[in-house]
Amino acid sequence: MGVPFRPLSRRELLAACAGLIAVAASPAFADPLxxxxxxxxDAMPGKAVLGAEKTTPLVTELVDFNAPDWRRSAFDMRELLAGDAKLAYAIVQTxxxxVGSIEAARVALAVLAMQPAKFGDFYLAxxxxxxxxxxxKALNVVRAEGLDHYKVFRAANQPDITDILTQGVALAAALRVLETPAYVIGAEVIAGYADLARKRALIAAAAR
Incomplete structure (x- = not known):
């Protein structure tokens, strides 16, 4: 593409590493929230909310695009939203x-900031x-989805995106989870991938 990604600064790397060390020192599962x-x-910026509009998300997923089960979880999300018009599902980049995961997260956050209505299509693509x-690769998907990948690239390298990622690390530490995907469903925190049946059961319990 001829668009090199800006290397992470020392400050960014130190911030990310410090947060991950804090998470690694914590148990892998925290319950309740x-x-x-x-x-x-509740205050997390850069939170993508898909599904029911103007509805508090019942599910929030912490995402790393290179986690082993992320793709599976993304398609689970599609199934959940297709089956429940009242469900709102939030995505937080963690x-x-x-470094590749951080680059892709930057692109995702830029897409969300610039074209929020296009984020769901980008995410599933x-x-x-x-x-x-x-x-x-994330920018190639941006271009395939008809968005201006040069503008997204420039937005992805802005300081506010770094701040959002730093807050995502802080959220993961507060939730006391290391592995992603991880979920907050109602007041329950689930570390690691939860299959579709388990998520449906947790959502039904949280909706009561």
């Missing part, structure tokens, strides 16, 4: 697998790809 985590979750996901 703590008041501190709820406060961070990349931790590597990215899930339909194969192999490792990094910035260039």
């Amino acid at each position: 703590s008041p501190e985590a709820r406060k961070l979750l 990349p931790r697998v590597g 990215l899930a339909a790809t194969t192999g490792e996901i990094e910035g260039v």
Whole structure:
């Protein structure tokens, strides 16, 4: 594409590593949702909400595009939203697998900021790809979805995107989860992939 991704600054790397160390020192599962985590979750910027409009999300998923089960979870989300018109599903970028994950998360956040109505299509199109996901692959999906990938690239490298990613790390630490996907469903925190049947059961319980 001829559009190199800007390397992460020392400040960005240190911020991400410090947050991940804090998460790694915590248990992998936290239940129930703590008041501190709820406060961070409610205030989290860059949170993509799909499904029912003007509805508080019943499900929030913490995402790393290179986590082993992310694609599976993305298609689960599609099934859940298709089957429940009243469901709102939020996505928070919490990349931790590597630099490629951070690059792709930057692109996703830029798409959300610039074209929120297009985010869901971009997200599922990215899930339909194969192999490792990094910035260039995410920008290729942006272009395939008819968005201006040059503008998205420039937006992806702005300081506000770095701030959102830093807050995502802080949220993961407060939730005391290391592995993604991870979910907040109602007041329950689920670390690691939950299959579609389990998510449906948790959503039904939280909706009561």
